[in-house]
Amino acid sequence: MKNRILVCAGTSGLSAGAGEVIEIFKSELKRLNLRGKFNLVKTGDRGLFRDVLVDIITDGKRVTYEHVKPADVKKITESHLVKNTPAAALTAGKSYEEFFANQTRVVLKNCGEIDPENIDEYIGTGGFEALKKAIPLPPEKIIDEIKKSGLRGRGGAGFSTGLKWEFCHKEKSGVKYMVCNADEGDPGAFMDRSILEGDPQSVIEGMIIAGYAIGANEGYIYCRAEYPLAIERLNKALKQAEERGFLGNNILKSDFSFKLSIKKGAGAFVCGEETALLASIEGKRGTPKPRPPFPAQKGLWGKPTVINNVETLANIPHIINNGADWFSAIGSAESKGTKVFALAGKVRNTGLVEIPMGTTIKNLIYGPGGGLKSKRSKLKAVQIGGPSGGCLPETLLSTPIDYKALAKTGAIMGSGGFIVMDEKTCMVDIAKFFLGFTVAESCGKCVPCRIGLKRMYEVLDKITKGRGETRDLDFLKEMCETIKSTALCGLGNTAPNPVLTTLKYFRREYEEHINNRVCDANTCVELVKFEVIEEKCVKCGKCSTSCPVGAIEWEKGRTAEINKEKCIKCMACFAACDFKAIK
Amino acid sequence: MNIDIEKAEKIIKKHAAEKGALIPLLQDMQTEYGYIRADAVKLIAEKLDIPSVEIYEVITFYAQFRTEPPGKHTIKVCQGTACHVMGGKQILNYILTTLKVKENGTTTDGLFSPERVACLGCCGMAPAIMIDNDFYGNCTIQKVDEILDGYRKKTG
Ligand SMILES: Cc1cc2nc3c(=O)[nH]c(=O)nc-3n(C[C@H](O)[C@H](O)[C@H](O)COP(=O)(O)O)c2cc1C
Ligand code: SF4
Ligand code: SF4
Ligand code: FES
Ligand code: FES
Numbered sequence: 001m002k003n004r005i006l007v008c009a010g011t012s013g014l015s016a017g018a019g020e021v022i023e024i025f026k027s028e029l030k031r032l033n034l035r036g037k038f039n040l041v042k043t044g045d046r047g048l049f050r051d052v053l054v055d056i057i058t059d060g061k062r063v064t065y066e067h068v069k070p071a072d073v074k075k076i077t078e079s080h081l082v083k084n085t086p087a088a089a090l091t092a093g094k095s096y097e098e099f100f101a102n103q104t105r106v107v108l109k110n111c112g113e114i115d116p117e118n119i120d121e122y123i124g125t126g127g128f129e130a131l132k133k134a135i136p137l138p139p140e141k142i143i144d145e146i147k148k149s150g151l152r153g154r155g156g157a158g159f160s161t162g163l164k165w166e167f168c169h170k171e172k173s174g175v176k177y178m179v180c181n182a183d184e185g186d187p188g189a190f191m192d193r194s195i196l197e198g199d200p201q202s203v204i205e206g207m208i209i210a211g212y213a214i215g216a217n218e219g220y221i222y223c224r225a226e227y228p229l230a231i232e233r234l235n236k237a238l239k240q241a242e243e244r245g246f247l248g249n250n251i252l253k254s255d256f257s258f259k260l261s262i263k264k265g266a267g268a269f270v271c272g273e274e275t276a277l278l279a280s281i282e283g284k285r286g287t288p289k290p291r292p293p294f295p296a297q298k299g300l301w302g303k304p305t306v307i308n309n310v311e312t313l314a315n316i317p318h319i320i321n322n323g324a325d326w327f328s329a330i331g332s333a334e335s336k337g338t339k340v341f342a343l344a345g346k347v348r349n350t351g352l353v354e355i356p357m358g359t360t361i362k363n364l365i366y367g368p369g370g371g372l373k374s375k376r377s378k379l380k381a382v383q384i385g386g387p388s389g390g391c392l393p394e395t396l397l398s399t400p401i402d403y404k405a406l407a408k409t410g411a412i413m414g415s416g417g418f419i420v421m422d423e424k425t426c427m428v429d430i431a432k433f434f435l436g437f438t439v440a441e442s443c444g445k446c447v448p449c450r451i452g453l454k455r456m457y458e459v460l461d462k463i464t465k466g467r468g469e470t471r472d473l474d475f476l477k478e479m480c481e482t483i484k485s486t487a488l489c490g491l492g493n494t495a496p497n498p499v500l501t502t503l504k505y506f507r508r509e510y511e512e513h514i515n516n517r518v519c520d521a522n523t524c525v526e527l528v529k530f531e532v533i534e535e536k537c538v539k540c541g542k543c544s545t546s547c548p549v550g551a552i553e554w555e556k557g558r559t560a561e562i563n564k565e566k567c568i569k570c571m572a573c574f575a576a577c578d579f580k581a582i583k
Numbered sequence: 584m585n586i587d588i589e590k591a592e593k594i595i596k597k598h599a600a601e602k603g604a605l606i607p608l609l610q611d612m613q614t615e616y617g618y619i620r621a622d623a624v625k626l627i628a629e630k631l632d633i634p635s636v637e638i639y640e641v642i643t644f645y646a647q648f649r650t651e652p653p654g655k656h657t658i659k660v661c662q663g664t665a666c667h668v669m670g671g672k673q674i675l676n677y678i679l680t681t682l683k684v685k686e687n688g689t690t691t692d693g694l695f696s697p698e699r700v701a702c703l704g705c706c707g708m709a710p711a712i713m714i715d716n717d718f719y720g721n722c723t724i725q726k727v728d729e730i731l732d733g734y735r736k737k738t739g
Contacts, residue, residue, distance in 0.1 A: 049707025188664030
C-alpha cells in the first residue's frame, strides 16, 4: 500500500485552516517529486479539537501532528518526508493519546481515516460487505439479528431498533419509507454531523439494509440545513453509491430497489421529533401529531415509515458484519454497544468520544477527557442529554452511562451532549438557558408546552434577577410535573428535566439567589456588584486593559476601580482577573 | 425592484413535480435573493396554486427563512450549551451593544446582521462565532473588536 498523509478536514478542521494545509502539502509533494509515493487524503474530523491534525503513515508506522499551521507544512515535509525523521516539535503530545485510549471506536472508526468523498476508500475498509451479506437473506432474519444485538435508538428515546423494524415490516402496504433523522437538535451535540462528514457511506449502507428489512423502496435523509458540508458529502456519496449499483434499481442484481434522497431542514428543533419531521418532509409546518398511530403504521404521506437516527444506522453494517453476539458483548448488561458523546465545557480534551455503554461518568471525564481544563477549578456538574436531559452533581460521578442508570438520576442518555461545568457556571442560569431554548423552539401546538414553559421561564428569570420568592420553587416543581405528564410531544415532556435536576441537586443555589440575592458563579449579571474587592486586588491592572469601554480606572500601585456609569456589564474584567478580585 | 422573473420561474419549475416541494423551493429562493421576497411568494402561490397564507405559514415557522434583506455580513453567534458555559451570552450581548443593533436586525450602515445559532459544532473552541463562512473560536471581547474592525476595513 502507498504511504498516506491524512489531513483532518471536517467542519472543525476546515475552520482551523485545513484547506490551506492541504494545498501546501499538495505543492510540496509536487516540488519534492513524491506524488507517486504518497496519497494525500482529505478526511473527516477525528473528533479531537487540536486545530488541524495531520497523520503521516509510512510503511505502516503512524506519526500524528497537531495544531498544524500552513507555515508548519514545509517543516514537516522537509524533515519527515525527505530526511525520514518526524518533526518532533510538532508531533501530538500525551493528551492526544490520553484522548484516544479508552475509546472503543465502532461508528467513528473511519472518521479521520478515510476520504469520505471516495467510495473506494470505504469499500477498502470492508464497506458494503454487510449489504452483500444481507440482501440474500430473508428480511426476518436481519430483523432478528438486530433485535438480538440489543441495539437501541441513539437519537434520544432509546427504543429497540429491531422491534421498530419488525412493526413496520409486518405492516401490509405496497409503499413504505425509510427515513434517517439527521436533524441533530441538541445545541451541544455534533456526532451525527461528524459521522456524515467523515463516513457518509456507513449511514447510507445502514439505510439500504434497513429499507430492505422493512420493505421500503424509498428513503429520505432529513439533514439540518446548518450542515452544508455534511450535505455536500452526502450528495457525493449518494451519487457514487448509485454508480456502483448499491443504490437504485435491482441492487446487487437482486430484485430489491431502493432510492434515496436528501431533504434539508429549515431550522426548527421540534422537527427532530419524528412526527414533526415527517410533516416537514411533506413541506408543511413541523408540528408534532399525537401517537398512536405510530409512524411505523402511518407515517410519511400516510404510509408505514421507520425513522432512525444517524448513529443508530451507522451501527447496522457493523452488526451485520460481526454478528449480534459481537455487538452485545460490548457495553453493560442492559445497554449494548457504544455511544458517542460530545465532550465539551470545562474539560481539558474536548471533542467526540466513543465509549462502551456502562462506562462511568467519571471515567469519561478523567479518561479521554483528561480531567478539568484548569487545575484551580472544581467540577460542579455534568449536563447530559441537552435540553431534554439533566445536570448531575459530583456525588453522582460513579453513575454508569447506560439507559437505566441515567434515567434513575433524572437525566437521560439523550443524543450525546455532555458538558462539564465548574464553579463558574450558575445552575439556575443553566436551567434558564435550556428553558429559554425550549420556549423558543416550542411549536406552540399544545398549551402546557407553549404557556407552561413560558411561565416557568419567567419565574427563573425573576430569580436570576434577584426578585425570586421562596414559594417560586414549589411553583416550579409543580409546573414541571404537570408539563411532563400533559405535553403533547417529547419536546414538552422532557423540557422540565433541566429544572427538575438542578432543583433536586442544587437547591441551595436557588435559595442563595432568592434569600441572599447572591450568584456565587458571577453569572447572573443583575446580582453582580461590579466592584473590586480591595483585599484581593494585587493591583496588576489586567482588568483595566481588558475593559472595552475604559470603565476601569487604574494606575500602577493602585487598586482598580470600576466606574459603574460607564460599565456595560460585559464581564470581560471577571475573565481577565486571575485573583477573583471582582464581585 | 422586481425579481428576475425568469430565474424565479426556473426555481419553481425545478421543484414543481417534487413531493413536499415548498420548503426546498423556498430555500432555493432564499439562496438566490438573500431573503424571501413578497413578490416571490406571490409567484409561488400562483404557479403552485396554493394560497399565499399557507406559504407564509411555513416561512414564519422555520427560523431559516427571512423576509427582510440581510446586511452585508451575517454574524452567527453561537448560543449552544458549550458556548453558553464558556461565556457566549456575554459575546452576543457585547456584539449587540457595540454594534447598536438588535438580534436579527441589521446595523444602520448595512454592514452586519447578528443572529444566534445553536451550536456551530466546534464546541472545543467555545465561545464561537461565524461571520459569513468564516469561523472564529475562543472569542473574547477584545478578539471580537479586532474581528469586527477587520471587516469594517475590508469594506470601508
Ligand atoms: C423535540 C425532539 C427533538 C428530537 N431531535 C432529534 C434529533 O435531532 N435527532 C434524532 O435522531 N432524534 C431526535 N429526536 C428523537 C426522534 O423523535 C426519534 O425518536 C428518533 O429519531 C428515532 O431514531 P432512533 O430510534 O434511531 O433513535 C427528537 C425528539 C424530540 C421529542
Ligand atoms: S485584574 Fe484583578 S487583581 Fe488585577 S487590578 Fe484588576 S481587580 Fe485587581
Ligand atoms: S464588566 Fe465589562 S464594561 Fe464593565 S468594567 Fe468589566 S470589562 Fe468594563
Ligand atoms: S408543542 Fe410540542 S410538546 Fe407542546
Ligand atoms: S456550543 Fe458553540 S460551537 Fe457548540
